[in-house]
Amino acid sequence: MTKLVATPGQTIGPFYGFALPFERGEQLVPVGSPGSVRLHGTVYDGNGDPIPDCLLEIWQAAADGTVPDAHGSLIRDGYTFTGFGRTAVDNVGGFSFTTVEPGPRPDGGARFISVVVFARGLLNKLHTRVYLPEDVADADAVAADALLSSLPENERGTLIATREDDGALRWDLRLQGEGETVFLTYPER
Amino acid sequence: MVDETFDDARVITSSDSAQSTQAEINEQMAGITRDYEAAGAEETQPRIDYAPYRSSILRHPTKAPRPVDPESIELWSPAFGQRDVHTLESDLTIQHKGEPLGERIILRGKIVDGDGRPVAGQLLEIWQANSAGRYVHKRDQHPAPLDPNFTGVGRAITGADGSYEFTTIKPGPYPWKNHFNAWRPAHIHFSLFGTQFTQRMITQMYFPGDPLFALDPIYQAIVDPAARQRLVATYDHDITSHEWATGYSFDLVLTGTHRTPFETDTTAGQSPEGAH
Ligand SMILES: [Fe+2]
Secondary structure, three states: OOOOOOOOOOOOOOOOOOOOOOOOOOEOOOOOOOOEEEEEEEEEOOOOOEOOOEEEEEEOOOOOOOOOOOOOOOOOOOOOOOOEEEEEOOOOOEEEEEEEOOOOOOOOOOOEEEEEEEEOOOOOOEEEEEEOHHHHOOHHHHHHOOOHHHOOHHHHHHHEOEEOOOOOEEOOEEOOOOOOOOOEEOOOO | OOOOOOOOOOOOOOOOOOOOOHHHHHHHHHHHHHHHHHHOOOOOOOOOOOOOOHHHOOOOOOOOOEEOOOOHHHHOOOOOOOOOOOHHHHEOOOOOOOOOOOOEEEEEEEEEOOOOOEOOOOEEEEEEOOOOOOOOOOOOOOOOOOOOOOOOEEEEEOOOOOEEEEEEEOOOOEEEOOOOOEEEOOEEEEEEOOOOHHHOEEEEEEOOOOOOHHHOHHHHOOOOHHHHHOOEOEEOOOOOEOOOEEEEEOOEEOOOOOOOOOHHHHOOOOOOOOOO
């Protein structure tokens, strides 16, 4: 089949704040609800300075491993898990999602949350993944994951969250330079 | 909507970042164009490392993105519907008591994936400046008037054939601080979802014949002229409505999908029970 050429992307620019964020966008589940986990971090530029104008979205499986198909992300009812979250970072580049850990994958692979990044100064979207640290704690698990096993250790680390003492997942995003996050492209066949 | 109430300070901040002249930016852009033409390999997306757009310098990854086959959740997309978006949200001219100022336009188009399949039942969001080139955003300090009858945010769920339609006002061009006397061509920001999260995209739609195209490093960051042209809407007199509004068409193509689509993808944007 003849492939059509995709429309080019463009930067989100600085003025998305009145348009894209929505109420409780960062709460895939209510804060403090049973099984909830915090996924948080900071977005940095090539100077190591936090970026204050960046929008992050996450998309993930439900706690039972199924792919959510419920409507209601934009108007949250506090009960329906839609698997989608969106947040603008704060003035010091910080973000904080409240979600659940995705359940087991049907193929038994390491679990991850899919992330897409938009920012002023960033001319196109960036895709990446956040893996749960417990899933990729040993060499066999890393070897079984096509992406992680293809990366040198220092780059691999940019895709794996850190478990904090209170159970939260910490994951920072570096757009450029030292510790630059691994971003992904999905070639078409 | 989050707290983005407008702080109505008529402050023009000094443009200390605006050190380059337009001529210097133009020269830099022309050099990149020459190199692109000499290289002879077609590019269809913007460069992310494009120094004439000053803010990109410290915000672009230096490593090439890692090619990977999409897995599990990446093969699906969040589902949106009328629960998320009211049908009236596609008319940006009826959100306040009065009619907004400016040139009323109807914007119509279709979203398909790389195989030409319609992207049905998916979320499309737009945002834009008003007819004077001013955003309802607290960080926009361009001393042009706000319009009490215009916010500049619209949403729609695409139809079964991937179609959408917005009624809005033609936005004005506006100044920015990339370089001295820098102006953005008039544009509308588009945010859209496909049937896979890998297709997620944000872009900008422009109007035909804008004299600012050649001067704008964001538009020119798409170095290929044919690719840039894909972001320019077409004036369409068949969309123009008698004694009411001028019409433009703008179609979008997402990247291809990696899984075999299900029949239900084109009816409700949903995956069948148990398919995942
Ligand atoms: Fe804009």
